[in-house]
Amino acid sequence: xxxxxxxxxxxxxxxxxxxxxxxxxxxxxxxxxxxxxxxxxxxxxxxxxxxxxxxxxxxxxxxxxxxxxxxxxxxxxxxxxxxxxxxxxxxxxxxxxxxxxxxxxxxxxx
Amino acid sequence: xxxxxxxxxxxxxxxxxxxxxxxxxxxxxxxxxxxxxxxxxxxxxxxxxxxxxxxxxxxxxxxxxxxxxxxxxxxxxxxxxxxxxxxxxxxxxxxxxxxxxxxxxxxxxxxxx
Numbered sequence: 001x002x003x004x005x006x007x008x009x010x011x012x013x014x015x016x017x018x019x020x021x022x023x024x025x026x027x028x029x030x031x032x033x034x035x036x037x038x039x040x041x042x043x044x045x046x047x048x049x050x051x052x053x054x055x056x057x058x059x060x061x062x063x064x065x066x067x068x069x070x071x072x073x074x075x076x077x078x079x080x081x082x083x084x085x086x087x088x089x090x091x092x093x094x095x096x097x098x099x100x101x102x103x104x105x106x107x108x109x110x
Numbered sequence: 111x112x113x114x115x116x117x118x119x120x121x122x123x124x125x126x127x128x129x130x131x132x133x134x135x136x137x138x139x140x141x142x143x144x145x146x147x148x149x150x151x152x153x154x155x156x157x158x159x160x161x162x163x164x165x166x167x168x169x170x171x172x173x174x175x176x177x178x179x180x181x182x183x184x185x186x187x188x189x190x191x192x193x194x195x196x197x198x199x200x201x202x203x204x205x206x207x208x209x210x211x212x213x214x215x216x217x218x219x220x221x222x223x
Contacts, residue, residue, distance in 0.1 A: 034211050043114075043201050043214035044153060089153065096166035097143065097155040098212060 012107045019077040021104045023090035026071060032093035035064060035075045038103070039086045047075070047088075082108050112136045114215035116202050122221045123192055131187045131218045133202030142185045143203040143212060144177065146170065153201065159185065160208075189220075197222045 013019045025033070031052040036044035048059045050066050050073070057064050063076040077084055087103040115134045123129045135142050144156040158165040159177055167175075176188045185204075189196055199219050203212040 032209060036214075041216070043203075043216045046211045046213065049211055093209065095208070096158040096160075097168075099155065100153040102152045 009102065010105045010107070012109060013080050015080060015082060015108050015110050017080055019075075019080045019084070019106055019108075021075045021077075021088050021090075021106065023073050023075075023101050024071060025073070025090075025092050027092065028068075028071060030092050030094075033064075033066065033073055034091045034093065034098070035062075036089045036091060036100075037084075037086045038089065044089060044091075044100075077106075080106075080108050082110060084108055114202055114204055114213055116200075116215035116218050118218060119216070120219045120221070122223065125194055125222050126191050129189050129192055129220065131189075131200050131202075131220070133185045133187070133215060134183050135185055135202065135204030136213055137183070139204035139206050139213075141165075141205045141208055141212075142177075142179070144187045145201040145203065145214075147199040147201065147217070149198070156187070156200075192220075192222045194222050196220060 034049040035047040037047050038044045048062050048064050050057045050064045055066055061078045066073045073090060085106055085108045087105050089103045090101045091098040114136055117132045121129055142159040145153050146156055147153045155168050156171045157167045157177055174190045178186050197220055199217040201214050201217045203214045205212045
């Protein structure tokens with residue numbers, strides 16, 4: 001079936017480096033995607049979203065890139081900090097719900 | 111900033127008992143959701159609710175599950191006869207419209223003994 005998935009389950013980076021978290025989706029009709037951050041013991045927290053009429057969207061230290069040709073999106077975190085350590089999920093907005101990928105655990109080493 | 115609140119944070123229940131998980135969505139939001147996350151796994155959709163009725167439900171949301179918005183602020187998930195495999199984190203979410211991000215509460219950890 002159609003689904004949203006993550007390329008890598010874990011990512012470890014040095015503090016201050018940039019992080020890139022990837023996500024593949026299979027529903028070519030999807031037009032809205034969201035990245036969430038989930039810290040231990042907390043609910044998913046909205047980071048940034050992007051609609052299919054855009055290729056790139058920037059927030060504070062975060063950038064989301066959407067490649068509709070290969071059905072891929074990525075989350076880039078600039079100057080990664082210890083507080084960025086968490087699990088990151090991409091989510092594909094459906095008509096009445098969202099479908100989450102499996103998540104990537106980002107660990108930031110001091 | 112307004113947030114979704116969930117109570118209790120942890121619920122321990124005997125197998126076969128009924129449990130009600132409570133949520134207070136953000137006040138101007140119109141769409142409400144319940145999700146489940148088994149330890150170490152991804153977030154799974156259970157049900158969506160709009161205009162006082164269920165919009166969509168997943169295969170997980172069987173006859174043992176029900177949702178209700180009993181007043182203008184609360185949104186509840188009831189599991190009628192709990193099973194061991196119902197043990198999970200349950201997240202409530204809400205959003206203003208169907209094409210805006212969902213905002214999540216911090217969840218209720220449900221432990222079935």
